[in-house]
Amino acid sequence: MEKNNQISIEKTVVGFIGTGVMGKSMAAHILANGYKVIVYTRTKEKAKELVQLGAEWKNTVMDLAHEANVVITMVGYPHDVEEVYMGKDGLLENAKIGTYFIDMTTSIPSLAVKIYEAAKEKGMYSLDAPVSGGDVGAREARLAIMVGGDEDVFETCKPLLEIMGKNIVYQGPAGSGQHTKMCNQIAIASNMIGVSEAMVYAKKSGLDPERVLKSISTGAAGSWSLSNLAPRMITGNFEPGFFIKHFIKDMGIAIEEAKAMGMETPGLELAKKMYDELAEKGEENSGTQALYKLLDN
Template sequence: MSTTPRKIAFIGLGIMGSPMAANLVKAGHTVTGYNRSRPAIDKLVAAGGKGAGSVAEAVADAEVVITMVPADPQVEEVILGEGGVLENVQPGTLVIDMSSITPQTSIKVATAAKEKGVRTLDAPVSGGEAGAIEAVLSIMVGGAADDFADAKPVLDAMGTTVIHVGPTGAGQTVKAANQLIVAVNIQVVAEAVVFLENAGVDLPAALDVLAGGLAGSTVLNRKKANMVNREFAPGFRIDLHHKDMGIVTAAARAVEAPLPIGSLAAQLVASARANGDGPLDHSALLRGVERLAGREVN
């Protein structure tokens, strides 16, 4: 139970946002949720939260507003747009955007919020659906140190690694690096799976022993069952990872950082999307390796 319950508005109750909001309720906060589709709101209400019929209604008396939406256009619409967060919150409110977007959009949001006396943090997350459900997300936070200190008890209800990484936009920069590492990691795990299968090795046993050594990773632990069973219900969609690879390649170019392997991973993610795999979990990069191996992919 949180020692200081807060009135929190949570905008965006999707695959990640829904369990994150539920964990805030479990921590003792008063959480009012808004989502475009009503079933997600009803799910939060069933978990002990409150529902709202609009962004304006959700944020009306909130001390903290959290947004968790797919991409930059939705962040701008929800926070900056007509009927959005900044039109309806009181000065001093803390707005925490936990979406994965460009650092430039986070800075744009912060600049507009500052003019209205509203505080902001960019706090994207890593850990996928399982991490959101288990409240073990890694949360990388950009913004003022005082605002981070104010937000940390709230963020602690959703993650176990909650770190202030720098000024506004820094959280998104670190998240871009995270998505770079994850994409490359998933790709090489997928390549290893096809290699092991072609060699006739016991795949589950092989992945178990690899997970216990230097080749082990959170990606391997979280995604090996997806790959073994060819079950790709989305925890994090390829469509969204494609968006994130665009962010990291653009951000890296802006600071003249080479991404030779990352650029190839970005192309492979784009290829998976072009082949119709965009709605699937990003572990479905395995399907691209199977295509390269001449296998028929259904």
């Protein structure tokens, strides 16, 4: 596959690393669109459904790098991203010249720049393309995708991104996708406090929370979290669409980035403090809507 050409199904082998709550659905959509997909994840069991659908399992990142010409990563933490890309057994040391990398993990902007520069030196191409939309957005292929990197590389890879998302926006040079995702997480953090408080208030005041939700979700209070996560709060469904532990990671990155710019983020810091408390109570693997539990006492 040559730079500036559209990605062709016949010539593209997509390597997908990280098949968790969201990654599994994202990889499945690519597979369903006719691409050859090879997968690697630390826990092979997590890739079982994809293999049954026709994906090919690889035992190591190195094995995947040798075969794929487009690699999408959706792992947990920045240190996982660094290991997958920068390690001696990682992608950059073992992929072919001309390989395209799309890191969809929410990670550190400076790491995205580091990977971009290292890839460029080796004749490879890199985009940072974190997503928003949770398990539902991934499952329904309507994620918001925020992209940093070279614009011509973005245009080349756009057909693959369009398989996974609906709102796909090029934000600027390397790291811009990650900075945009920080804006997203900052907006969500304080909003989640408000959504949780509203639902607990509805319950404690003797109202029917479902009826309350019908009234407020389409008015000025409306938000993605109110429409998608408040119903889960009401029914006691705290399964992860997005893990609390990963949200804490994201908020930590955003706080550090803001401090580096001389910016205060009091709402974000309050939200992180509350989620840290939830994690200490053993809720780190629950969904972010479990903030409701902290207030419903």
